[in-house]
């Protein structure tokens with residue numbers, strides 16, 4: 001035991017003795033690995049949770065067999081299955097686009113985590129324009145989706161990709177606008193700053209309209225029912241990922257849930273005070289609040305029917321954007337008066 | 339190139355279809371096959387869509403993926419032997435098919451069924467109607483992305499199947515009707531269980547209402563979608579809720595009552611605009627009416643035999659007959675030509691959804707893909723009876 | 727004003743929907759964990775046609791008359807018999823092509839000697855298609871637990887009602903464990 005501690009100490013000493021030019025990249029790499037591990041573990045839990053939760057909503061049990069009790073190992077088994085599946089690249093696809101699209105979809109979900117504060121000190125980088133960065137990173141995913149839809153050389157995929165582009169572009173606007181009210185009150189774009197500004201009252205109470213707009217547009221960006229038009233099974237077979245299978249498909253899946261997690265984390269940070277909370281350590285509050293959003297989004301997903309593409313655009317442009325602007329105006333007025 | 343040929347189906351499309359589909363194809367338009375490998379048509383129906391963006395310019399249904407030659411099979415089998423085969427026509431509503439067929443043969447032979455058998459038949463047919471509409475509602479919800487409703491509907495349908503299993507011994511292909519009555523009497527406990535079910539079902543229907551009828555998204559997705567005028571519906575001989583949704587109050591149970599329907603009190607719900615929403619409302623209301631009919635049947639169930647006296651070998655006299663019933667999907671008819679032997683000389687099945695299927699091109703034109711799925715869903719097409 | 731009303735109506739309808747799913751969330755799931763739990767089969771469940779046997783001798787009651795073979799719409803029944811010394815047919819083998827049987831019950835109803843029954847067994851799949859030809863011994867084994875060709879007696883409904891009474895009383899016990907459609911309200 002003592003020998004182990006000694007080795008560890010020696011390792012640390014050696015590490016900190018390194019020149020900064022090497023130390024910083026290594027530290028960065030470690031942080032990336034930590035975030036990646038966090039995402040993968042959470043996605044495994046999320047998929048299991050979604051299956052169980054939707055099962056209970058539908059009077060079923062969900063997975064029960066692999067890993068008792070309650071099929072905890074089901075996602076693991078599915079992952080292994082997907083990993084060992086044959087990698088099929090259909091004839092006639094645009095090879096490059098087809099191959100890298102899943103990675104492009106997954107990356108933005110990873111990027112977002114760079115600025116999310118897990119606790120007071122646990123944060124990869126406390127960027128001062130974090131909210132803008134989040135919005136920018138989040139909308140990158142559409143590129144990947146469009147690449148997959150175009151590259152698949154399949155009409156259904158193309159239709160799905162077109163829908164995705166229309167959807168994410170029109171919902172990015174209200175989503176960012178809805179956050180502006182928060183920024184105005186907090187006076188900061190940094191997520192740590194926003195958390196700090198909520199030490200007395202959460203922004204969900206100060207910005208209820210902004211919160212609802214953010215929730216709706218986030219669900220749209222996440223392609224969750226009622227906005228799951230891009231892969232609307234009964235209409236477009238599987239939308240943009242029709243031609244994908246095995247590992248590549250798994251990456252889409254991973255990306256979807258990682259995005260869900262990221263969006264929930266952002267929502268928890270911006271509207272529910274992030275890691276701050278009494279008694280429990282910050283990380284626990286953070287996880288609890290994030291999962292609250294995850295469950296809320298799942299619950300809505302499994303209740304609502306799907307909206308149609310033109311109606312979706314209508315809601316986005318004719319309702320959400322004006323409402324978000326009204327929200328900003330009201331916030332500004334109140335700030336002026338108070 | 340030869341390699342690619344191995345992977346495509348050799349022969350291609352029938353020339354009739356190919357030529358029609360590709361005629362005057364504008365360069366902005368694309369052709370897509372919805373089905374047979376598509377989650378909404380799951381292997382049995384193919385609709386070639388001509389799309390301009392997401393808007394449907396035209397649609398060409400292509401059927402025949404489930405063809406088994408049932409009508410020809412009938413000619414080789416004796417009259418009773420064909421009963422189990424009718425289960426496999428509209429497999430979502432097997433009892434209704436059996437009923438249509440045995441009524442046809444009975445009419446041919448001039449048989450009178452005992453009153454108890456008549457009531458049991460009506461009871462079963464109405465239970466089947468509820469079960470069938472539940473399947474439809476679930477699938478309709480699924481088409482719209484509301485998968486939860488699908489499972490709720492199947493949960494309730496399972497209860498009906500339990501009842502069927504109790505009475506007939508099977509859950510899907512019942513083989514319960516016999517020429518001259520029904521195979522066996524209702525088992526003990528059936529009546530009480532059915533009453534419990536009715537109570538439960540009425541509650542659950544309210545839940546579906548809360549999930550769908552008032553839901554803003556649902557209304558936006560169904561109101562004004564796929565309108566079908568009454569004239570057009572009649573002209574193309576649409577049937578069932580599809581016809582009644584357009585405002586034509588035609589129900590075989592009312593128009594030409596068979597069995598004991600003339601003694602029962604029920605309403606025939608009709609819609610106004612003939613859109614998807616009206617067809618949905620019609621079916622929901624029909625479920626309520628069916629529950630009412632079942633209750634009346636349970637109250638009025640007389641004692642007595644369930645089988646009439648029938649000869650051992652069934653040989654209807656020479657002649658031809660057309661018998662019609664109101665199956666869940668509409669007026670189902672059977673046309674039998676007998677030459678006096680034990681086998682039908684010719685049998686023709688009038689499938690309501692075959693007629694409804696041909697409404698697809700006219701109703702989906704100009705709507706979006708998402709609407710097309712819903713419109714097709716609202717016709718409740720069961721390919722088992724379309725292809726036969 | 728219209729928009730506000732619309733928003734209000736939408737919100738109410740969504741809340742209602744969420745309420746319904748939440749209510750169902752609290753209900754007990756209806757799933758039957760199949761290989762671990764099994765459905766309670768009702769009296770008269772149709773699994774597969776089987777041969778009834780004489781309770782004393784244990785031999786099949788079938789007299790090889792061949793009516794069932796002629797009744798089966800698919801012609802799945804083959805009867806192999808020899809003419810015995812007393813001019814009575816003796817059953818050698820009775821083959822049912824179970825893989826194709828649609829369990830329609832017509833053969834059972836047609837048997838004039840009450841020697842066929844619908845057995846309740848349903849897990850009869852096999853890897854070897856040849857094993858799906860059920861021969862006499864297997865069919866007799868399958869039919870061993872049954873005494874009558876039909877629990878409801880198609881020909882004698884009155885008698886059936888009297889006979890089925892005990893089964894009806896046994897029902898509630900069976901229902902305590904819900905079947906596939908079991909309900910936990």
Ligand code: SF4
Nearest residue numbers: 788789791792794837
């Ligand atoms: S009808 Fe009955 S007695 Fe005759 S061969 Fe068939 S099982 Fe045997």
Ligand code: SF4
Nearest residue numbers: 798827828830831833
């Ligand atoms: S149940 Fe029907 S299909 Fe099966 S052997 Fe008997 S008559 Fe033939």
